[in-house]
Amino acid sequence: MLSRQKLRIAAFSTAVIAFAATSGGALAQKKYDTGATDTEIKLGNIMPYSGPASAYGVIGKIEDAYFKMINEQGGINGRKINFISYDDSYSPPKAVEQARKLVESDEVLLLFGPLGTPSNSAIQKYANSKKVPQLFVATGATKFGDYKDFPWTMGWQPPYQSEGRIYAKYLLKEKPDAKVAIMYQNDDFGKDLLKGLKDGLGDKAASMIVAEESYEVSEPTIDSHIVKLKSSGADVYFSMTTPKFSAQSIKKVAEIGWKPMYFQSNVGASVGSVLQPAGFENAQGILSAAYAKDGADSQWDNDEGMKKFYAFLAKYAPEANKADGSVVFGYGQAQTMVQVLKQAGDDLTRENVMKQAASLKDFTPDTLLPGVKINTSATDFYPVEQLQMMRFKDQKWELFGPVISGDVGG
């Protein structure tokens, strides 16, 4: 039993040698790493199905349903996807345990879409030392696109810094003499977004930003911070907040009669969970940015991509709520994964999968806004980097202007 692994490696290498010898180049080269065979590709995933972030667990369910659809359609180059998803309850030590289980016990080809900054930070070093791809992590923390130090880790959604840069571009164009007040959440999300904005404003950041306030997630209300920001005399206000605080902020700003140019981070721009509770009348004219289509917005009813998305939901995930951003997210992420595996062809080694993930060219998943394209390269590990500005009117977001790119890779 001691040398089981050795035996397996020996058997495997003999098989490979024998295969290479007999095939003699007549067949296309088939190359496999652990987790891939002629009939199957094993993907490992970690999701918070329980615990404080369990609302995101739906992403895992949608991905599972998506791969089921792909399998029914014949799989990828004839291989079925075996999607193994475990619960980490949003706890980093548990994520490490599950990642090791996936890699060492289930022997998956790669880790796909683990969710959350803390969990991904916890497994990043492990995945890179084992040379197992940690692909399309479900977090916008900018540190997951560090191709130099972590060549086996790649993000998917626009990094928060990109979003910040895009607001900066818009602001410099529309209101170069603005006096900016910023409210940000004191964690990686808020700080990343803030850094993006400051980098985007460049030399003018120091003179434009007149006030900054941070809050802790544990604070019951952020009202007092907002009053303070108003007193700074700013005419532009950034709310880099998560849903609960976004709603509070919109309400309070309206209540104290402050009428700044209002930017709301994408995370807290959900119509159902933020703008409605805050009151539509308070939210008119608020600015934000998006990269994906809103599943509940009727303007996409005749959109080719979204038609496919709705058909998928009807057949494979009838219980899913199409207004939930996580549903749209899971679909787009899974579609990108399938594209990478298609590109990898018969060379399903971890190295080649990583290489293909880093050579996506103008790929457009069904659920991304028109014009938003996925591009990666050996020196750009941020797949989605474009967003479009949007303004809230009546009861929904209206997209306007061009798709803006906020590259942080380079």
Added chain:
Amino acid sequence: MSTVQEVVTEAPAIEAVPKKAMTLGYGTSLAVLALLILVPLFVKNFIIFQLTMLLIYALAVMALNILTGGSGQFSLGQSAFYAVGAYTSAILMEHGNINYALTLPVSGIVCFGFGYLFGKPALRLSGVYLALATFALATAMPQLLKLGVFEPWTGGVQGLVVTKPDAPSFVSSIWSVFSGRAMSQDMWLYYFTLAVSIGIYVASVNLLRSRSGRAFMAIRDNEIAASAMGVDVALYKTLAFGVSAGITGVAGALGAIAVQFVAPDSYTITLAISLFLGMVVGGVGWLPGSIVGSAFIIFVPNIAEGISKGLSGAVFGILLFVVIFLVPHGARQVAVIAQQLIGKLRKS
């Protein structure tokens, strides 16, 4: 007598345990030890990692067991001590470049001090009130770790990545003579953890058998009688807190090294409740039960997830309910029943 004191005498619903019953017999101990030493030789690295976590949580559960089973005080704040231990070790290793083995005693001492100081004001509280005070500590800890003031050391929400130690070269070379291959980091860490655990276990058993241990148990059984007999109640209560926190801190430090990562979200109230659960399942006041309790909190959630992904929490709840219903005294009860059965078999 005030109502608070009423609670004091009622709260520890623990049977008075004879000294011997707090530990295992020599034969059984050796068998368990042999198993713990031999199993890792035959399994994959991933299982070795799980076994390491098993030992680490067993240590933390045992620490709580000394506090609750020994001195009759409740704590839902063990996760806070665990976090302090983990962070102390991680900071010393990553910022101070101190050897991992040397960080363990430091973590233990820091946590002993922390626990002792926390035990001082907590002296005024008993039973459920004490449980609530410690609960507050557990909820506050993750947020304290995120504070901007400490960020240069703690890394804030991003946490700290810890480097996993390699086996020392002399161990590694002896090992390769026997097995013909290098010792993996996981295996080394397992045996390192095992050695530390055994050391702490033996010390704890001796502590409970000593004069101090008797003082703990006297306080647990009847605080007033204990003080009448001349036991310094305040001193021994805070001491129990300190010892428990110190051991938890060492467990936390080992946990940080094994997981290679510390972040505030790793040490939430859920961890404290898990440890409490482990203690109850293992049998309150029965130190060897700690490893059973630890196994319960590590493996049962995985089993529950295997049964139903969406309802893993509910399945876990049902399993827990079944255990509490069938064997309310946990693993100790199972052990006693087994012992009786063996006794009967021998007679017949």
